[in-house]
Amino acid sequence: MAVNEAERHAMSRALELAANGPRGANPQVGAVILSPDGDVLAEGWHHGAGTPHAEVDALSKLAPGAAKGATAVVTLEPCNHTGRTGPCAVALIEAGIARVVYSLDDPGAVSGGGADRLRTAGVSVEAGEQTDAAHALIEGWLTAQRLGRPEITVKWAQSLDGRAAASDGTSQWITGPAARADVHRRRAAADAIVVGTGTVLADDPALTARDGDALYDHQPIPVVIGSRDTPADAAVHRHPLPPLFYDTRDLHAVVADLHARGVQNVFVEGGPTLASAFIAEGLADRVLAYVAPVLLGGDRLALTDIGVPSIAAARRLTIDEWVPLGPDLLAVAHFTEDLTEEGTA
Numbered sequence: 001m002a003v004n005e006a007e008r009h010a011m012s013r014a015l016e017l018a019a020n021g022p023r024g025a026n027p028q029v030g031a032v033i034l035s036p037d038g039d040v041l042a043e044g045w046h047h048g049a050g051t052p053h054a055e056v057d058a059l060s061k062l063a064p065g066a067a068k069g070a071t072a073v074v075t076l077e078p079c080n081h082t083g084r085t086g087p088c089a090v091a092l093i094e095a096g097i098a099r100v101v102y103s104l105d106d107p108g109a110v111s112g113g114g115a116d117r118l119r120t121a122g123v124s125v126e127a128g129e130q131t132d133a134a135h136a137l138i139e140g141w142l143t144a145q146r147l148g149r150p151e152i153t154v155k156w157a158q159s160l161d162g163r164a165a166a167s168d169g170t171s172q173w174i175t176g177p178a179a180r181a182d183v184h185r186r187r188a189a190a191d192a193i194v195v196g197t198g199t200v201l202a203d204d205p206a207l208t209a210r211d212g213d214a215l216y217d218h219q220p221i222p223v224v225i226g227s228r229d230t231p232a233d234a235a236v237h238r239h240p241l242p243p244l245f246y247d248t249r250d251l252h253a254v255v256a257d258l259h260a261r262g263v264q265n266v267f268v269e270g271g272p273t274l275a276s277a278f279i280a281e282g283l284a285d286r287v288l289a290y291v292a293p294v295l296l297g298g299d300r301l302a303l304t305d306i307g308v309p310s311i312a313a314a315r316r317l318t319i320d321e322w323v324p325l326g327p328d329l330l331a332v333a334h335f336t337e338d339l340t341e342e343g344t345a
């Protein structure tokens with residue numbers, strides 16, 4: 001049975017409701033329960049990991065029996081597994097829901113399959129309503145689901161001759177104001193920003209996302225990796241979010257921990273040692289290289305050993321975009337080969 005006008009309208013509303021939920025380990029999901037006449041009976045959304053899913057949140061607002069014969073309009077396929085909460089497909093069946101309209105299939109190997117379960121129980125199920133909007137809403141979560149970890153972008157600024165710092169270690173600033181403003185805009189879209197202790201000790205970065213002097217509303221969690229101590233008066237301690245310190249070189253463990261904390265995308269901002277380690281470990285999806293028309297010479301290269309012994313093993317990239325930024329040029333690229341499928345480089 002095709003999706004009707006009331007259901008289409010309810011899906012738009014469910015997408016609005018979904019956006020009320022937090023971005024994190026679980027997807028943002030919204031739900032609207034409609035009477036057989038198309039009237040809104042209840043609304044709900046997912047308030048974050050460990051709390052009821054959107055469908056159950058909406059059902060909880062109805063008196064027992066009130067959902068009999070009703071339609072549930074949900075932005076994501078109702079789940080089919082027992083995690084911290086029970087399967088939503090079962091909750092809908094038990095509530096007497098006669099029809100479910102949802103947007104995106106649940107990509108989870110364990111949580112997927114809710115639609116089949118509903119159909120088997122005799123519920124009419126319609127998928128694929130307003131998928132573009134639903135996809136845009138939870139794109140970061142979907143990517144993290146596909147990769148099994150957050151999406152990782154490695155960013156650096158370099159001179160035209162490929163250096164990330166001058167011989168004495170100073171690197172502020174290689175690029176101009178337009179390039180630096182672009183970095184801050186992109187930081188504001190990231191969940192976490194990662195540096196090594198080398199950068200903390202050399203540059204004392206604030207690791208905030210700033211629009212001029214003002215902080216962007218969304219700030220990435222600052223992350224420092226390495227065993228050397230961060231000084232007590234380091235700027236990172238004044239970040240609005242508490243920094244995470246990892247005394248390890250095991251980047252896979254760090255990334256897994258960030259994933260468990262609900263981080264969906266990570267911005268690695270150097271320096272050369274850490275950037276190279278992420279790339280060598282196959283833990284990089286995208287590169288942002290800001291290239292400035294300046295020469296620095298010396299041996300402080302933008303990247304060090306990335307595990308490429310000969311040209312045959314070169315890590316090839318595909319350019320998504322060349323962005324002119326004042327006198328500088330930004331290359332936005334992704335790795336042509338997908339090492340994440342195989343595990344490591």
Ligand SMILES: NC(=O)c1ccc[n+]([C@@H]2O[C@H](COP(=O)([O-])OP(=O)(O)OC[C@H]3O[C@@H](n4cnc5c(N)ncnc54)[C@H](OP(=O)(O)O)[C@@H]3O)[C@@H](O)[C@H]2O)c1
Binds near residue numbers: 156163172200202272
């Ligand atoms: N141009 C740019 O975009 C840019 C950006 C940032 C920094 N920089 C410049 O880069 C220089 C600092 O470079 P850097 O390479 O020392 O900084 P870094 O990459 O930020 O830090 C290196 C440190 O990261 C830790 N680390 C954590 N996991 C690691 C792993 N898997 N492998 C290796 N090390 C790991 C180690 O710390 P422990 O030894 O403490 O364990 C290592 O010494 C400065 O001159 C700075 O100005 C330039």
